[in-house]
Amino acid sequence: MSLGLAFVAILAVALAAAWLGYARARRLRASSGSRLHSLPVYHGAHAALWAAIPALLLIAAWAPMQSRLVDQTVLSSPEGKALPAFEMQRESILSEAREIAHGDREAGFNPESTTLAPRIRAAEQRYALFGGLIAIAVALATAAFAVRRSNPQFRARTGVERWVMGLLFAASLIAILTTLGILLSLMFESLRFFRLYPVQSFLFGLEWSPQTALRADQAGSSGAFGSVPLMWGTFFIGAIIAMVVAVPLGLMSAIYLTQYAHARVRAWLKPILEILAGIPTVVYGYFAALTVAPAVRDFGLAIGVSSASSESALAAGSVMGVMIIPFVSSMSDDSIAAVPQAMRDGSLAMGATKSETIRKVLLPAALPGVMGGILLAVSRAIGETMIVVMAAGLAANLTANPFASVTTVTTQIVQLLTGDQEFDSAKTLAAFALGLALFLITLLLNLIALHIVRKYQEQYE
Amino acid sequence: MDMKEKMPITPTTPVTPSAAIPAAAHREAPSFADDAEPDMTDSAPRIDVSHQPNIEEASVPDLDTGRDPKMRADEVSVFYGEKQALKDVSIKIYDDLVTAFIGPSGCGKSTFLRCLNRMNDTIPTARVTGRIALDDEDITSSSMDVVQLRARVGMVFQKPNPFPKSIFENVAYGPRIHGLATNKVELQEIVEKSLRRAGLWEEVKDRLQESGTALSGGQQQRLCIARAIAVDPEVILMDEPCSALDPIATAKIEELIHELRGRYAIAIVTHNMQQAARVSQRTAFFHLGELVEYGKTSEIFTNPRMQRTTDYITGRYG
Ligand SMILES: Nc1ncnc2c1ncn2[C@@H]1O[C@H](COP(=O)(O)OP(=O)(O)OP(=O)(O)O)[C@@H](O)[C@H]1O
Ligand SMILES: [Mg+2]
Numbered sequence: 046m047s048l049g050l051a052f053v054a055i056l057a058v059a060l061a062a063a064w065l066g067y068a069r070a071r072r073l074r075a076s077s078g079s080r081l082h083s084l085p086v087y088h089g090a091h092a093a094l095w096a097a098i099p100a101l102l103l104i105a106a107w108a109p110m111q112s113r114l115v116d117q118t119v120l121s122s123p124e125g126k127a128l129p130a131f132e133m134q135r136e137s138i139l140s141e142a143r144e145i146a147h148g149d150r151e152a153g154f155n156p157e158s159t160t161l162a163p164r165i166r167a168a169e170q171r172y173a174l175f176g177g178l179i180a181i182a183v184a185l186a187t188a189a190f191a192v193r194r195s196n197p198q199f200r201a202r203t204g205v206e207r208w209v210m211g212l213l214f215a216a217s218l219i220a221i222l223t224t225l226g227i228l229l230s231l232m233f234e235s236l237r238f239f240r241l242y243p244v245q246s247f248l249f250g251l252e253w254s255p256q257t258a259l260r261a262d263q264a265g266s267s268g269a270f271g272s273v274p275l276m277w278g279t280f281f282i283g284a285i286i287a288m289v290v291a292v293p294l295g296l297m298s299a300i301y302l303t304q305y306a307h308a309r310v311r312a313w314l315k316p317i318l319e320i321l322a323g324i325p326t327v328v329y330g331y332f333a334a335l336t337v338a339p340a341v342r343d344f345g346l347a348i349g350v351s352s353a354s355s356e357s358a359l360a361a362g363s364v365m366g367v368m369i370i371p372f373v374s375s376m377s378d379d380s381i382a383a384v385p386q387a388m389r390d391g392s393l394a395m396g397a398t399k400s401e402t403i404r405k406v407l408l409p410a411a412l413p414g415v416m417g418g419i420l421l422a423v424s425r426a427i428g429e430t431m432i433v434v435m436a437a438g439l440a441a442n443l444t445a446n447p448f449a450s451v452t453t454v455t456t457q458i459v460q461l462l463t464g465d466q467e468f469d470s471a472k473t474l475a476a477f478a479l480g481l482a483l484f485l486i487t488l489l490l491n492l493i494a495l496h497i498v499r500k501y502q503e504q505y506e
Numbered sequence: 507m508d509m510k511e512k513m514p515i516t517p518t519t520p521v522t523p524s525a526a527i528p529a530a531a532h533r534e535a536p537s538f539a540d541d542a543e544p545d546m547t548d549s550a551p552r553i554d555v556s557h558q559p560n561i562e563e564a565s566v567p568d569l570d571t572g573r574d575p576k577m578r579a580d581e582v583s584v585f586y587g588e589k590q591a592l593k594d595v596s597i598k599i600y601d602d603l604v605t606a607f608i609g610p611s612g613c614g615k616s617t618f619l620r621c622l623n624r625m626n627d628t629i630p631t632a633r634v635t636g637r638i639a640l641d642d643e644d645i646t647s648s649s650m651d652v653v654q655l656r657a658r659v660g661m662v663f664q665k666p667n668p669f670p671k672s673i674f675e676n677v678a679y680g681p682r683i684h685g686l687a688t689n690k691v692e693l694q695e696i697v698e699k700s701l702r703r704a705g706l707w708e709e710v711k712d713r714l715q716e717s718g719t720a721l722s723g724g725q726q727q728r729l730c731i732a733r734a735i736a737v738d739p740e741v742i743l744m745d746e747p748c749s750a751l752d753p754i755a756t757a758k759i760e761e762l763i764h765e766l767r768g769r770y771a772i773a774i775v776t777h778n779m780q781q782a783a784r785v786s787q788r789t790a791f792f793h794l795g796e797l798v799e800y801g802k803t804s805e806i807f808t809n810p811r812m813q814r815t816t817d818y819i820t821g822r823y824g
Binding site for chain 1 (some may be wrong): 623625628630653654655656657660661663665667668669670671679680683684730733734737
């Protein structure tokens, strides 16, 4: 018996409980002749929820426990004791044996795994039977408990409400816990990095050259992990160049669409603008690398910038800016639309023209919302990866020349983690420290942006 | 002056006790603002219709012949899409008089008021036909500069709508966009003068830099009036300016209207018949998009000629 089977059985018990609860409530209604507190449907749902949820939670908790117990049992068996002591070797034999036990492969590369397989299968079956039976027993017990509780006064409806609330709470908790988990794992790996490399040198160092030596006596064996050039490059591309492109264009298109465009024009233009948001970033990436970057380089050379590179901050930043336009424009659209019509009328009735009204009344009133939108856009831009990986280059230059090549945090994370890497070298661990820094920066930006937007929304309520 | 106009409302008139004027709201205001009406209007011929209230065909008498109206509307109709909201409204508005527009909800008062400074242009579905003139200049023609028109015909809205700027900037808004002041001192003078005229100066002179939205509702509405008069308009349109205010703030605005009268032509929409009686000299009664009756306020309220007016004033509908 597998846990999957137990899962199905529990669902069957829950169905049965639902039917029993429902039927019993109907009978109660017929026999007592009085009105029930809750409709029979609620009695059924109440019983089903009681039958299913505790037992399913039990299975969910049992599953990871079971695999640990299986490993323990197998390793303490004679065959297990015979395994090599080196952990990595032992792990690979064990995982081979597991695959054979589950029928995913015929025979192992290591002879030991074939002999281990039946052991694993036996242990798994034993524990699954144990866990599964307990879970089913729990389901039956809770179902009986719930069905027997129903009487005409029983508040099944409130009970169901509580379960529903619990479910919704659990759902929202999962997202929060995942975020927390990501943060914790990033922090854990970053701490390992900071044991190898001092925090202040990482935060304030001006040099980034993550090459570590293959041999201990090689020249330049100690890499430099100063993150400032990466942070600058990220900021330069995502927060300066991209925003110089996206903010005016996004804002102006929002103003045109909300204030000037005829309904028919708007019906056409808005979806087209939104298509921009649906283009995969990798497509933007090769557009930036193959079309925009050479054009930017030629333009740079033509106006006499001899350092113009084919991987320029300007190419990556401007394409990223175009990608962000729909984002900025829809946020601005919302905040401009949120300014009450009375403001607009007030200004127009004073004899202001449309553009005076927009400049002097609508935009100032919408500014906090627009600012919030821009901050959200910045946080998206600095976390964006594909475009910069393909178009921004790898040289960690600390320069404000838009025709030169700069690199970004995300580009370097990709560089550090692709290819064959040891998982405990400073070079690999640096990726986690960069990830953590990026995560914290975008988190901060989002918090500020949300705060601004919320405060702004209260203004007109 | 005609004695009839000074007569207090008696129970035999169509005004019901519920329409009696609450004493607290206007301690000093006379029952009818007509008392102070300029003498020139008295020379106008008056049709005696006091004993025949049911002649629906009676044409609107021209009370003020021989005078040039500030604004006149001829056969104005307004359509929202296919739906007609106003039918052939003709009316004259005079410099030194307050004209009140009354009528049940949805009868087109606001629609008509908004025609007078072409605010209906901001509604894409609205279409206006007929002729509206300001000082004999047709304002409905496409060659009319709307921006200029709205500087001459100001508007105060039902809900106070100060801009989210400082009190000073709110009043300075119009003078700035129309270039009425050449330097800062002049601008300050305009702001002070407008706030004084709106009766707000004493209350806000020490806090001109505070946000206009931080004022009380009544103060905000007076700020909007100050904002409107800062560009020195010739006509001021008010769409239920007191409907969002308490009785004391309302009394202040009514007092203000008294003071502004004579300097500006004023048209005011109101749902409050006592208010119309208190502040206006001319009243126009609208019903279902038509102008039913137009005349001296005192006569509309004591001797209406139309059955529909009587019904509305006595509270039988509306
Ligand atoms: N923007 C609009 N689009 C379509 N119809 C409108 C619009 N504004 C007003 N109307 C219609 O025109 C008619 C007159 O409206 P208007 O606002 O002028 O009435 P009102 O007399 O001011 O009423 P109230 O006393 O309630 O303010 C109503 O039937 C209304 O439904
Ligand atoms: Mg209205």
